[in-house]
Amino acid sequence: MIAPSLLSADFARLADEVARVADADWLHVDVMDAHFVPNLTLGLPVVEAIEAVSPVPLDCHLMIEAPERWAPGYAEIGARNVTVHAEACTGDPRDVARDIRAAGALAGLAVKPGTPLEDYEDVLRDFDTLLVMTVEPGFGGQAFIAEVLPKVRRARELVDAGHLTVLVEVDGGVNADTIEQAAAAGADVFVAGSAVYGADDPARAIAALRARATAAAAG
Ligand code: DX5
Ligand code: ZN
Numbered sequence: 340m341i342a343p344s345l346l347s348a349d350f351a352r353l354a355d356e357v358a359r360v361a362d363a364d365w366l367h368v369d370v371m372d373a374h375f376v377p378n379l380t381l382g383l384p385v386v387e388a389i390e391a392v393s394p395v396p397l398d399c400h401l402m403i404e405a406p407e408r409w410a411p412g413y414a415e416i417g418a419r420n421v422t423v424h425a426e427a428c429t430g431d432p433r434d435v436a437r438d439i440r441a442a443g444a445l446a447g448l449a450v451k452p453g454t455p456l457e458d459y460e461d462v463l464r465d466f467d468t469l470l471v472m473t474v475e476p477g478f479g480g481q482a483f484i485a486e487v488l489p490k491v492r493r494a495r496e497l498v499d500a501g502h503l504t505v506l507v508e509v510d511g512g513v514n515a516d517t518i519e520q521a522a523a524a525g526a527d528v529f530v531a532g533s534a535v536y537g538a539d540d541p542a543r544a545i546a547a548l549r550a551r552a553t554a555a556a557a558g
Contacts (some may be wrong), residue, residue, distance in 0.1 A: 340364035340365060340506075340527060340528045340529070341363050341364055341365075341528075341529055341531065341535075341545050341548050341549050341552075342363060342364060342365040342366065342367040342398050342508070342528055342529065342530045342531070343360040343363050343366060343367060343530075343531060343532070343535040343536065343541065343545065344367040344368075344369060344479065344510070344530050344531065344532030344535070344536075345357070345366060345367065345368050345369070345389070345532075345536075346367075346369045346380065346479045346532050347479045347480070347532035347533045347535070347536035347537060348536050350381075353385075353388075353389060353392075354392045356536070357389060357392055357393045357394075357395070358392075358394070359536075359541045359542070360395065360535060360541050360542070360545060361394045361395060361542075362542055362545060362546070363395050363535075363545050364395070364396075364528070365395060365396050365397070365398035365419060365420065365528065366389075366393050366395040366396070366397050366398065367398045367400060367510070367530045367532075368381075368386055368389065368397055368398065368399050368400065368418075369400050369402065370382060370386065370399060370400065370401045370402065370403060370413075371402045371403065371476075371477065372402070372403035372404060374403070374404045375402050375403050375404045375424065375426075375427050375476075376402045376476050376477035377477055378477045378478060383409070383412050383413065383416065386399060386413060386416065386418070387416040387417075390416055390417045390418065396418075396419030396420075397413075397417070397418040397419055397420075398418070398419060398420045398422070398447075398508075398528075398530075399413045399418045399420065399421045399422065400422045400447075400449065400470065400510065400530075401413070401421065401422060401423050401424070401427075402424060402427075402449075402476045402477070403424075403427065404427055405427070405429070406423035406424065406427050406428060406435055407423075407428065407429070407430060407434065407435045407438070410423050410435055410438065410439050411438045411439055411441070411442040412442075413439075413444070414438075414439045414440075414442030414443050414444035415442045415443070417443075418444050419444060419445060420444060420445040420446075420447050420467070420468055421439045421444045421445070421446060421447060422446075422447030422448065422449050422468060422470050422508075423435050423439075423447070423448065423449065424448075424449045424450075424451070424476070425448050425449065425450050425454060425458075425459055425462075426450075426451055426454055431462075432448055432459070432462050432465075432466075433462055433465040436448070436465045436466050437465070440467075445467035445468055446465070446466050446467050446468070447466060447467065447468035447469070447470055447508070448462065448463060448466045448468070448469055448470070449469075449470035449471075449472060449476075449510075450469075450470070450471060450472060450490070451472050451475065451476060452472055452473070452474070452475060452484050452486070452487050455490075456471075456490045456493055456494065460497065460502075460503075463497075463503050463505055464502075464503060466505055467504070467505060467506065468505050468506045468507075468508055468528070469494050469503075469505040469506070469507050469508065470508045470509075470510055470530075471487060471490050471491050471494065471507065471508065471509050471510070471526075472487070472510055472511055473485075473487050473488075473509050473510060473511040473512050473513065473517075473521070474510075474511030474512050475511075476511075479532040479533050480532070480533045481511060481512055482512050483511065483512030483513065483514075483517040483520075484511070484512065485517075485520060488520060488521065488524045491507055491509060491521060491524040491525055491526050492524045492525055494507045494525070495507060495524065495525025495526075496525075498525075499525075506527040506528050507525060507526050507527050507528070508526065508527065508528035508529075508530065509521045509526045509528070509529055509530065510530035511530070513529050513530060513531045513534060513548075514531065514533070514534035514548075515534065515547060515548065515551060518531075518548055518551050518552050518555070519551055519552070519554075519555035520555075521552075522551070522552040522553075522555035522556045523555045523556065523558070525556075526552075529548060529552055531544075531548060534548065535548075
């Protein structure tokens with residue numbers, strides 16, 4: 340699955356930018372609060388407006404403090420998947436997963452590049468998606484951190500062995516040069532911001548990324 344990140348779109352023309360990626364699988368929306376990460380993007384009212392015009396289901400990536408306070412609201416406005424950061428949860432992340440699911444969305448857990456997966460392997464049994472960050476969260480256009488790929492491989496093993504049922508998602512620095520490594524490591528969902536919105540033809544960029552990922556996963 341290819342999930343273009345709206346972070347690299349033109350924020351003055353959001354409806355048009357959403358329409359340009361209509362053949363994507365999910366539309367990735369980065370919510371940042373200037374506390375959990377040193378950047379501020381958009382919040383619930385804007386995401387709700389995007390949801391209303393998007394032909395593609397929303398994948399909301401919350402890079403915010405107190406995610407337990409805000410995450411269910413994104414599920415209520417119709418997001419398909421709502422992901423919170425493991426590092427931002429003050430209580431048990433399973434409580435947040437329960438609330439997101441009760442509000443009608445898939446529940447996702449994100450880990451920063453330096454956060455070990457082992458600490459969350461049990462908790463992830465209550466989640467539907469695992470987002471492995473392949474850059475430090477906060478900004479688009481950064482270089483892919485390949486050292487994170489062992490976490491993707493480990494998650495793939497846990498899913499294939501039946502211990503977890505999560506979709507494994509990678510986010511950050513994914514482009515035509517790096518997507519094959521991530522696919523070979525076992526990722527299911529590929530977030531790409533600058534590689535899609537920086538292209539002359541986003542629809543063609545999505546198709547090319549999907550073809551490379553499919554070939555690498557098969558090979
Ligand atoms: C970074 C965001 C990413 C970002 C990816 O904190 O979570 O979703 O948009 O952008 P690229 O694909 O340009 O690295
Ligand atoms: Zn993201």
